[in-house]
Amino acid sequence: MSATVLDLNQLRRSCSACALHELCLPTGIDRADLERLDAAIRDKRSVERGKALFRQGDPFRSLYVVRSGTLKTYVEDEAGSVQVLGFALPGEIVGVDALAGDVHQCSAEALERSSLCELPFAQLESVVRDVPALQHQLMRVISREVVAEQSHLVMMGKQQAQERLASFLHSLAGRYARLSRDPSVLTLPMSRYEIANYLGLVVETVSRLFGRMEDAGILAVNRKVVRVLRPDLLAELCGSQRSSSHGGEAH
Amino acid sequence: MSATVLDLNQLRRSCSACALHELCLPTGIDRADLERLDAAIRDKRSVERGKALFRQGDPFRSLYVVRSGTLKTYVEDEAGSVQVLGFALPGEIVGVDALAGDVHQCSAEALERSSLCELPFAQLESVVRDVPALQHQLMRVISREVVAEQSHLVMMGKQQAQERLASFLHSLAGRYARLSRDPSVLTLPMSRYEIANYLGLVVETVSRLFGRMEDAGILAVNRKVVRVLRPDLLAELCGSQRSSSHGGEAH
DNA sequence: CGGGACATTGAGTGGCATCAAGGCGTGTGG
C-alpha cells in the first residue's frame, strides 16, 4: 500500500470526516477529542446481505455504528421462534444489549450490503475516561435505544394492526428525513415477513394492510418501494380511533 | 439535630452499608470509590403510594435506585391511553429513558410507599469520570434496561395470553429470589389493570387466566397474594405450545 | 353499614391468525 492509500483510509474512517458524526456523536466534542476517538475505532467492517454481524450468545467485544446499509436485530428462542427487535439505519448503534452480561443477547444481520464502524469496547472505554463529553454522549446514545424500545412496546401493547404499520412507516420516514433521504419514497430492505414479525403480526395481515392503505390513496406500493402520497393521512392513522378502550387508564 | 442523628443518617444513606449495593453496583468498586459515590448521592427520597416520582415531560435531573417498595413506569399518549412499561423492584434503576433528551419520556409512580436513592446526574457523571469501574458499572445497569425491554417485546410479539401471564409471574419470582424473598409467595402491589396493561391484555383476560391457572393447581390466588404451588408447571407455560407458527423464521 | 373501587364471571362479537391457492418477479440452467 502506498502512503496515499493509507491517508485515504485514514480519512475515510475518521469520525470528524464522517457524514454521520452528528448523528452518532451530536455535540460537545471538539476536534482534538474527535481525533482521540478516531484512534479507538478499528477499521470499518463490511457485512454482506444475509450475513450476521454478531449472533446471540457471541462474546461481547465491540459496539457498532451503521455507516451505510440496514441491519435487523432479533432474538430467537430455543424453539427457533424469532422476534425482530428493530432495524438499524445509518448513524444508529447496535450491540448495546451486550454491555450488561458481556454476551450478545440478540443477533444482528445485514438486510443489504452494509458497512459499520467498529468500536472495540475496551478502547472506547479508555477514551471515554479521558473525554467527559464523550462519556455523556455515549450514554445518550444508549438511552435512545431504551426510548426506541419503549415506542415499540407501546405499539405492541396498544395499537391495532393498521396503526402499527402506519407507525412503522411514519417512523421510517422520519429517520429517512434525518438522513436527508426523501421521506416520501421508502425503499424497504426488509421482507414482508420481517416487517410483520417486527410488528407482532403475520405476513398476510401486513400484505392486506398495504393493499388497504393503497386503496385509501395513502400509499403507492410497488414491491419494496413504498411511496407516501398522503403523509398527513399516514400520521393520522398512527394514533387514530379507539377512543378509550383497551385500558385508557391503568389505575 | 444531634451529631448522632446525623451520623445515623449518613450511615443509612451510604452505598457501602446498603443491603442492595450488590444489586445496583455488583462488582469491581472498592471501598474508597464507594465513599466517593456516597458523596454524590442526595438524601434518599420517599414516595407515597399513588404519587409520582417523576412525570413524562419533566426535566431530567436524577436517576433513582429503588431501595424499598415498587414503582411502575408508563407512558401516556395525548388521548390518555396508557402503556405500562415495567415495574421497578428494590435494587432496580429508573429514569434511564431521560438521558437521551434531558426530559423524562415516561412517568414513574409508586405502587406502595417506596424509598429511593436519588443520583443527581451531574454529580454522578463527575464521580464516574474519576472512577472507571463505576463508569463500566453504570453502563451495565443501563444495558440491563435494554435487555429487560427486549424480553418484554418478545412477550408482546410472540406469546399467547397465558404464556404472558406465566412469564410475568416467573420473572417476578426470579426477582423476588434475588432479593431473598420467598419466590413462591408473590405479593403483587400492582392492580389487575396494571398487570393486564403491562401484558398487552385486558383485565378480564388476566382475571380468567388466574382462575384457569388456579384450577390447574399451579397457583393459589387470593386477591393480591399469589402462591406458586407448581413452579415447574409455571415455567413450562412460559414458552409452551405453538410449535412454529406466528413466524418461526423471519426470513 | 353503605358507597366505591377493584375483581370476577358470563355471553357475544370482531379482528387477526390460520389454512389454502394463486400471481409475480427473479435467478438459474439448459
Next chain:
DNA sequence: CCACACGCCTTGATGCCACTCAATGTCCCG
C-alpha cells in the same frame, strides 16, 4: 434466450382467541 422453479408476496375463506359489553361479587374505607 427462454423455460422452469423457487421464493416472496398477494388474495380469499374460515375459525379462534381475546376484546367488548354487562352484571354480579368482594374488599376496603369512611
